[in-house]
Amino acid sequence: MSGRAKILLMSGPALAALALGCLPAGAQQVPRNSLRTGTPSYIAQTPAAPDPALAPATADPEAIRDPASLVQGQNSAVSSRQPPRASGPVQAPALRGVTQRQFRPPPPAVATLPPPAPPSPPAPRRRSAAEEDPWAAPGLRVGSVTLKPAITTFLGYDTNPQRSATPGTKGSPFSRYEGELEVQSDWNVHALTGRLRGGYSDFFRDHEASRPDAQGNLDLRLDVTRDTRILLESRLDLTTQRPGSPDLTANVQGRPQVWQYGGSAGITHDFNRLQLTLRGSVDRSDYEDAQLSSGALLSQKDRNMTDYGLRLRAAYEVTPGIKPFVQAEIDRRDFDEKSDSSGYMRSSDGMTARLGSTFEITRQLTGEISGGYQNRRYEDTRLKDLRGFVGDASILWSPTPLTTVTLRGTAELGDTTIPGSSGTTVRRATLEIAHALRRNLTVTGFTNFSRTEYDGQGLREDYTNVGARLEYKLTRTFAIRASFTHERLNSTAPGSDYTANVSQVGLRVQF
Numbered sequence: 001m002s003g004r005a006k007i008l009l010m011s012g013p014a015l016a017a018l019a020l021g022c023l024p025a026g027a028q029q030v031p032r033n034s035l036r037t038g039t040p041s042y043i044a045q046t047p048a049a050p051d052p053a054l055a056p057a058t059a060d061p062e063a064i065r066d067p068a069s070l071v072q073g074q075n076s077a078v079s080s081r082q083p084p085r086a087s088g089p090v091q092a093p094a095l096r097g098v099t100q101r102q103f104r105p106p107p108p109a110v111a112t113l114p115p116p117a118p119p120s121p122p123a124p125r126r127r128s129a130a131e132e133d134p135w136a137a138p139g140l141r142v143g144s145v146t147l148k149p150a151i152t153t154f155l156g157y158d159t160n161p162q163r164s165a166t167p168g169t170k171g172s173p174f175s176r177y178e179g180e181l182e183v184q185s186d187w188n189v190h191a192l193t194g195r196l197r198g199g200y201s202d203f204f205r206d207h208e209a210s211r212p213d214a215q216g217n218l219d220l221r222l223d224v225t226r227d228t229r230i231l232l233e234s235r236l237d238l239t240t241q242r243p244g245s246p247d248l249t250a251n252v253q254g255r256p257q258v259w260q261y262g263g264s265a266g267i268t269h270d271f272n273r274l275q276l277t278l279r280g281s282v283d284r285s286d287y288e289d290a291q292l293s294s295g296a297l298l299s300q301k302d303r304n305m306t307d308y309g310l311r312l313r314a315a316y317e318v319t320p321g322i323k324p325f326v327q328a329e330i331d332r333r334d335f336d337e338k339s340d341s342s343g344y345m346r347s348s349d350g351m352t353a354r355l356g357s358t359f360e361i362t363r364q365l366t367g368e369i370s371g372g373y374q375n376r377r378y379e380d381t382r383l384k385d386l387r388g389f390v391g392d393a394s395i396l397w398s399p400t401p402l403t404t405v406t407l408r409g410t411a412e413l414g415d416t417t418i419p420g421s422s423g424t425t426v427r428r429a430t431l432e433i434a435h436a437l438r439r440n441l442t443v444t445g446f447t448n449f450s451r452t453e454y455d456g457q458g459l460r461e462d463y464t465n466v467g468a469r470l471e472y473k474l475t476r477t478f479a480i481r482a483s484f485t486h487e488r489l490n491s492t493a494p495g496s497d498y499t500a501n502v503s504q505v506g507l508r509v510q511f
Contacts, residue, residue, distance in 0.1 A: 135440045135473040137510040139184075145192065148182040149511050152481065156504025161209035163242045163489070165498045172205035176504060183218065194218035196236075211255040214238035227270040231279070234263040241290070244496050246459060247417050249341070250298055252290035259286040262307075273317040281309040302340040303417055305347075308332045321360035327370070328353055333415070342419040345380040350413075352390060367395035367407075374413055378422060386413050386422040386455055402436040418454055425453045440473035461491045471508075479508040 139146040154176040161172050178199040185192035196216035203209045215237050222230040240255035241248060248256075262283030269276055285307075287300035308331060315325035329352040339345050356370025371391035378385070393409040407430070414424040427450065434444040447466040453459070467485035474480065482505040489498050 133439075135476060138476055139182075140511055144186050146184045146186065148180075148184075150180040150508060151510075152176075152178040152180075152506050152508040154178075154481075154504040154506030156502060156506075158203065158209075158500060158502045160498060160500035161203045161206045163244065163487075163498050163500060165244060165495050170205065172203040172209070174201050174203045174210075174504075176201045176506070189223040191221040192219070198238075208254045211240040212238060212257070213240070229268045231266040231268060231277075232263070233265075233281075234261075235283075236261045241287075244498070246454065246461075246493065246496075247303075248290060248298070249417075250290075250292055252298060253293055254291055256290040256300065257288040259288075260284070264309075266311075275315045275317070275323075277311075277313040277315075279311045279313070281307075281311070283307040283309075299341075302335065302337040302346075303415075304337075305333055305335040305415070308334070315358070322357060323359070324355075324357040325370075326353075326355055327372070340417050342417065344383060344419065346378065346383075346415060346417075348376050348378045348386075350374055350376040354390070356392075364398045365396070367393070369393045369395070371411075376413055376423065382420075383422045384456070386425075388413055388425050404432075404434045406430075406432045406434075414452075416454055418457055418459075421457045421459075422455045425455065427451045442471045444469040444471075459492055461489060461493075461496070464488050464490075477510060479510070481506050481508055 137148050137150065139148040141147075155173070156176065157171060157173050159171040160169050161174070162169070176199060178197065180195070180197045183192060183194040194217055196214075196218075198212070198214040198216075200212045201210060217233065217235045219234075220232040222232070224230060237260045239258050239260075241258060242255065243252055260283065262281060264279055264281035266277055266279030283306070285303070285305055287303045289300055290298040292298055309329060310331070311327060311329040313325055313327040315323050317323045329350075331350045331352075333346075333348050333350070335346045338347075352372055352374040354370045354372030356368065356372075358368040360366045369392070371389065374388060374390045376386040389411055390413065391409070391411045393407065395407040397405040397407075399405065409427075409429045411425075411427050414426055416424050428448070429450075430446070430448045432444060432446045434442055436442045445468050448464065450463045452461045452463075465485055465487045467483060469481070469483040472480045483503070485502045487498075487500045487502070489496065491497055
C-alpha cells in the first residue's frame with residue numbers, strides 16, 4: 001500500500017465508539033481540507049485492520065458482542081489540547097474549490113448607452129371653439145387670454161328712421177359700423193370673460209336720426225379655495241330715446257342718449273350641495289338733455305339716478321342637472337334731483353323675493369327660470385306703492401346638431417316721469433331659431449315682443465319686431481351678413497303708432 005493514510009470503512013464497533021465521543025485506539029486526526037476545500041476540521045483516520053490470526057486468543061466473545069467493552073479501559077484518541085491556531089482567524093486554503101461563480105458568463109461589455117425611453121404622451125388639451133369650428137375666428141393670443149376683435153360695415157335702408165307716427169315719413173339709406181371685442185381666459189384657476197360691442201348708424205337723408213348704441217360686460221371669477229369664489233362684474237348699455245316717447249314731454253330733435261352702467265361684487269361658497277351667494281351692486285343711469293325744435297334744451301337731469309342693491313341667494317343641487325334656488329333682494333334708488341319736473345319725489349326702496357331653478361334636463365335642453373314678487377315704496381306719499389310680478393327666463397334647446405332654439409324673457413318694474421304715475425311694468429320675450437344650412441352658412445329667424453304699462457295712467461305700448469338674419473362665412477376672417485327686420489308699435493296714446501322696415505347687408509372682418 002501507499003505510504004499515505006487511507007480512510008477506512010468503519011465497522012459497527014467503530015461507529016459505536018464514535019457515537020460515544022471517542023476514537024478507536026491508534027486513530028489519527030486528519031485535516032478535512034486535505035480532501036476538500038472549506039474550513040479545516042478533523043476526521044478520524046485509522047490504520048488498516050490487523051490480521052485476525054494475530055488477535056489475542058483471550059478475546060472475550062461477550063466483549064465482542066458488547067461494543068462498549070471495546071472502549072472500556074482504553075485511552076481516548078481525541079486530544080484534550082486545544083488545536084493549533086484555534087483562537088486565530090480561519091486561514092483560507094491554498095487551493096480553492098470550484099464555485100458557481102466560475103460557471104456564470106462574464107457580463108457583456110457596454111459599448112454604447114442604451115437608447116432613452118420614449119417620452120410619455122402629453123395629456124390631451126381641451127380644444128378651443130376655434131379648433132372645433134373650422135370657420136370660427138382664431139383670435140389673438142395675449143399670454144393666457146384670447147382676444148377676438150371684429151369689425152363689420154353695413155349698407156342698408158330704413159323706411160322710418162325717426163320711428164315717427166307722422167304719415168308719409170320718408171325713408172333713408174344708411175351706413176352702419178360695428179366693432180366687437182370678446183375676451184376669454186385660459187387659466188387653470190380663475191376665469192375672465194367679457195364682450196364689448198359698439199355701433200353707429202349714419203342716415204344719409206336724416207342726420208338727426210343718426211345714433212350710437214353699445215353693450216358690454218366683463219366678468220372676473222377668483223377661485224379663493226375649492227369651495228369659495230369671488231365674483232366681480234361690470235356692465236354697460238347705451239341706447240337712445242325715440243322722439244315720441246311718453247317720457248319726453250315735448251317734441252324733440254334727434255335721439256337723446258341714455259347711459260346705463262354699473263358693477264357688482266359677490267362671494268359664493270359651497271357647503272356640499274348647498275350654495276350661498278351674497279352680491280352687492282351699484283348701477284347708474286344718466287339721461288342726455290334733449291334739444292327742442294326751437295333750439296332750447298329740455299333738461300332730463302331729474303331722471304338721473306343711482307341704484308344700490310344687495311342680494312342673497314341660496315341654491316341646492318338636487319341632481320347634477322337640477323339646482324333650485326330662493327333669492328331675496330333689497331335695493332335703493334336715489335335720484336340726483338329731490339323732485340322731478342312735476343314736483344314728485346321719485347326716490348324709492350324696493351324688496352324682491354324670487355323662486356327659481358337652473359336646469360340641464362339633457363345636453364340639448366338647458367337654462368334658468370325664476371319668478372317672484374316685488375314691492376316698491378316711494379318717498380312721495382302721493383305715489384302709491386308699485387307692486388307686481390318680476391322674473392327672468394333663459395332657455396337653450398338644441399333639437400338637432402344644426403338647429404338651436406333660444407328663448408328669453410323678463411318682467412320688471414321701472415321708473416317714469418309721467419305726472420301721477422308711480423312707474424312702469426315691462427314684459428319682454430325674445431325667440432330665436434338658428435339653423436345651419438352648411439357649416440359656414442347659418443340662417444336665423446327671430447321675433448321680439450314687449451309690453452309697457454304706465455301705472456295709474458291707462459297707457460300701454462306694445463312693441464313687436466320680426467325678422468331674419470343670414471351669415472355666410474367665406475373664411476375664418478371674412479363673412480357676409482345680411483338682415484331684414486319689420487317693426488311695429490301699437491300704443492293707446494293717440495298718434496303714437498308707427499311701422500318701420502330695415503334691411504341691410506355688410507362685410508364682417510374678424511381676427
